Amino acid sequence: MAILVKPDTKVLIQGITGNFGGRHTRLSLDYGSQIVAGVTPGKTGQKFEDQVPIFDGVAEAARETGATASAIFVPPPFAADAILEAVDAGLELVVAITEGIPVRDMIEVKAAIQGSSTRLIGPNCPGVVTPGTGKDSQGGCRIGIAPGYIHKAGDIGVVSRSGTLTYEAVWQLTCNGLGQSTCVGIGGDPVPGSTHLDIIKLFNDDPGTRGIIMIGEIGGSAEEEAAAWIKENCNKPVAGFIAGTTAPPGRRMGHAGAIISGGKGTAEAKITAMEAAGISVAETPSQMADALIKILK
Numbered sequence: 001m002a003i004l005v006k007p008d009t010k011v012l013i014q015g016i017t018g019n020f021g022g023r024h025t026r027l028s029l030d031y032g033s034q035i036v037a038g039v040t041p042g043k044t045g046q047k048f049e050d051q052v053p054i055f056d057g058v059a060e061a062a063r064e065t066g067a068t069a070s071a072i073f074v075p076p077p078f079a080a081d082a083i084l085e086a087v088d089a090g091l092e093l094v095v096a097i098t099e100g101i102p103v104r105d106m107i108e109v110k111a112a113i114q115g116s117s118t119r120l121i122g123p124n125c126p127g128v129v130t131p132g133t134g135k136d137s138q139g140g141c142r143i144g145i146a147p148g149y150i151h152k153a154g155d156i157g158v159v160s161r162s163g164t165l166t167y168e169a170v171w172q173l174t175c176n177g178l179g180q181s182t183c184v185g186i187g188g189d190p191v192p193g194s195t196h197l198d199i200i201k202l203f204n205d206d207p208g209t210r211g212i213i214m215i216g217e218i219g220g221s222a223e224e225e226a227a228a229w230i231k232e233n234c235n236k237p238v239a240g241f242i243a244g245t246t247a248p249p250g251r252r253m254g255h256a257g258a259i260i261s262g263g264k265g266t267a268e269a270k271i272t273a274m275e276a277a278g279i280s281v282a283e284t285p286s287q288m289a290d291a292l293i294k295i296l297k
Contacts, residue, residue, distance in 0.1 A: 001181060001206050001207055001208025001209070002130040002181050002182045002206070002208060003130075003157070003181070003182045003184070003199070003202040003203060003206050003209070004093055004119070004121070004128050004130070004182060004184065004202070005069060005093065005128055005130050005141040005143060005182070006130055006141060007032070007034075007130065007132050007139055007140050007141050008034060008141075009033075009034060009068060009069055009093075009130075009141045010034045010036045010065060010066050010067045010068055010069070011028070011033060011034060011035050011036065011067060011069045011070065011071060011141070011143055012035070012036060012037040012038065012039060012058065012061045012062065012065065012067040012069070012070050012071075013025050013035060013037070013038045013039070013048075013052075013070070013071050013073060014038075014039045014040075014058065014070055014071065014072050014073065014074055014082045014085075014086065015039075015040065015072065015073035015074040015075075015082070016038025016039065016040055016048050016052065016054060016073070017038065017040040017043060017046075017048070017054065018040075018073055018074075018075075020073055021071075021073030021074075022048065024071075024073065024097075024144070024145050025038070025048060025052070026049065027142070027148065028071075028142045028143070028148075029051070029052075030138075030148075031132075031138050031139075031140065031142040031148040032132055032134065032138045032139040032140060033140070033141050033142045033143070034141070035052055036052070036053075036065040036066065036067050037052060037053055037054070037055055037061040037062075037064070037065040037067050038052050038053070038054040038055070038061075039054070039055050039056070039057065039058050039061050039070075040054055040056075041056050041057070042056065043056070044056040044060075053065070057085065057089075058070065058085045058086050058088075058089040058091070059085075059088070059089040062089050062090070062091060067091070068091060068092045068093065069091060069092060069093040069094070069095070069143060070086045070091050070093070070094050070095065071095045071097060071127065071143045071144060072086070072094065072095065072096040072097055072098055072122070072123070073097055073098065074098055075098070076098055076099070076100040076101050076102070079096060079098040079101045079105070079123065080101055080102075080105035080106065080108065080109050083096055083109050083120065083123075084109060084112055086118065087109075087112060087113055087116050087118045087120075090117055090118070091118055092117065092118065092119065093118070093119050093121070093128075093143075094118055094119070094120050094121070094193070095120075095121045095122055095125070095127050095128055095143045095144055096120065096121070096122030096123035096124075096125065096187075096193065097122060097123070097124075097125065097126075097127060097144050097145060098122070098123050098124070099123065099124040100124070101123045101124070101189070103189075103190055103191055106123065106189065106190075106191035107191055109191075109193075110191055110193070113193070119193070119194060119198075120193025120194060121184060121185075121186060121187070121193055121194050122185075122186070122187045122189075122192070122193055123187055123189055123192075123193070124187040124188060124189045125144065125163065125185040125186055125187030125188075126144050126145050126146045126163035126166055126167075126185035127142070127143045127144015127145055127146055127185055128141075128142075128143045128144060128182065128183070128184050128185070129141070129142050129143070129144070129146050129148065129151055129180075129182070129183045130181070130182045130183075131148075131151035131152055131153040131154070131179060131180055131183075132153060133153045136148065136149040136151075137149070137151040137152050137153055137179075140153065144185070145163075146163075146166065146167065146170075146183065146185065147167060150167060150170050150171045150174055151170055151174065151179075151180055151183065152173070152174040152177075152178075152179035152180060153179045153180070154173075154178055154179015154180050154181065155179065155180075155181050155208055155209055155210040155211070156173055156178050156179065156180050156181060156209070156210065156211050156212070156213065156292065157180065157181050157182055157183075157184075157199075157203035157206070157209040157211070157212045157213070158170060158173070158180055158182075158183040158184065158212075158213045158215070159183075159184045159186060159196055159199040159200065159203070159212070159213070159214050159215070160183075160184070160185055160186065160213075160214070160215035160216075161185075161186060161187065161188040161196075161215065161216055161217050161222075162185075162188060162215055162217060162243060163185050165215045165241070165243060165285060165288075166183060166185045166215065168285055168286075168288065169213050169215060169241075169288045169289065170183055172286075172288055172289035172290075173213075173289050173292075175289075176289050176293060178289065178292075178293070181203070181206060181208050181209040182203075182206075182209075184199050186199060188217065188219075190220070192222075195222045195225070195226070196214055196216065196222050196223060196225075196226040197222065197225055197226040197229055200212065200214065200226050200229065200230060200234065200238075201229075203236070204233070204234050204235065204236060209236065210236065210237075210296070211236055211237045211238070211239070211292055211295075211296050212234075212236055212237070212238045212239070212292075213238075213239050213240065213241075213288055213289075213291075213292055214226060214238055214239070214240045214274075214279070215240065215241050215242075215243070215288070216240065216241070216242050216243070216270055217242060217243040217244045217267075218242070218243070218244035218265050218266060218267050218270075219244075219265040220265050221265065223240075223242065223270040223273065223274065224269065224270055224273040227270075227273040227274045227276070227277040227279060228273070228277065230277045230278070230279060231276065231277035231278060237280070237292065237295040237296055238277075238278075238279045238280070238292075238295075239279065239280040239281070239282065239288065239289075239291035239292035239294075239295060240274050240279045240280070240281050240282070240291070241281065241282040241285060241287075241288050241291070242267045242270045242271050242274070242281070243267075243285070244267050245267040245268070245271075280292065280294055280295045
């Protein structure tokens with residue numbers, strides 16, 4: 001089992017003809033993902049690498065191909081409109097890879113999504129991977145920019161604000177013989193489409209997920225909120241890591257949302273909350289898989 005996407009999920013790419021979007025479309029196709037359509041206004045009737053049909057709009061692409069998920073590789077000034085177009089088309093999942101979308105735009109997007117049938121992952125995220133069972137876990141569903149070959153099909157869920165730490169946790173798990181059910185990079189922007197808690201709830205309800213790794217960083221209170229819910233409701237072992245323990249107050253570290261303000265959002269507060277919830281917290285990035293293995297045993 002898995003969450004959000006499965007190997008047969010049909011995906012369309014908004015921004016498929018751009019250099020970045022095109023490159024990762026090819027990598028997703030090579031992974032075995034069902035990329036069934038691309039969307040670039042003015043290029044309807046063309047095909048990406050003589051393989052994937054391109055449409056002017058999301059609604060038409062979804063109607064003609066049955067796509068239920070989208071990846072956004074659209075420049076920041078136009079990315080919010082691209083997300084809203086996918087929401088209006090009724091897609092179940094939208095994964096916004098784009099970095100640098102204005103906060104005001106995302107506030108409007110977040111308001112528009114409320115009550116809709118669409119779940120948004122991102123923006124500024126590496127995406128979602130449900131590994132397949134083929135060689136190098138090919139035959140799964142890769143939406144975004146994560147390196148497919150590091151994944152291994154299994155029963156550990158990963159959710160993270162950091163792209164590179166997502167890859168690190170996945171590789172550690174794979175090297176220890178522990179495959180992943182689904183790996184979700186939620187992104188580190190101040191206005192995320194989905195939070196740690198949103199994804200933790202999905203993993204908790206997924207019969208194919210045995211354990212969870214939750215990776216956070218300084219700034220905001222999302223990790224504390226997730227820890228409070230885990231303490232009262234989660235029936236699966238959870239390991240975690242918080243990046244930014246050495247960050248001084250007021251200093252932005254990497255992500256737009258990773259900033260300590262007014263004494264809130266510190267690594268120490270997050271780690272304390274996680275430990276109080278029974279989460280096995282790794283002291284360093286290199287110990288993330290070990291922290292989970294310790295409580296799985």
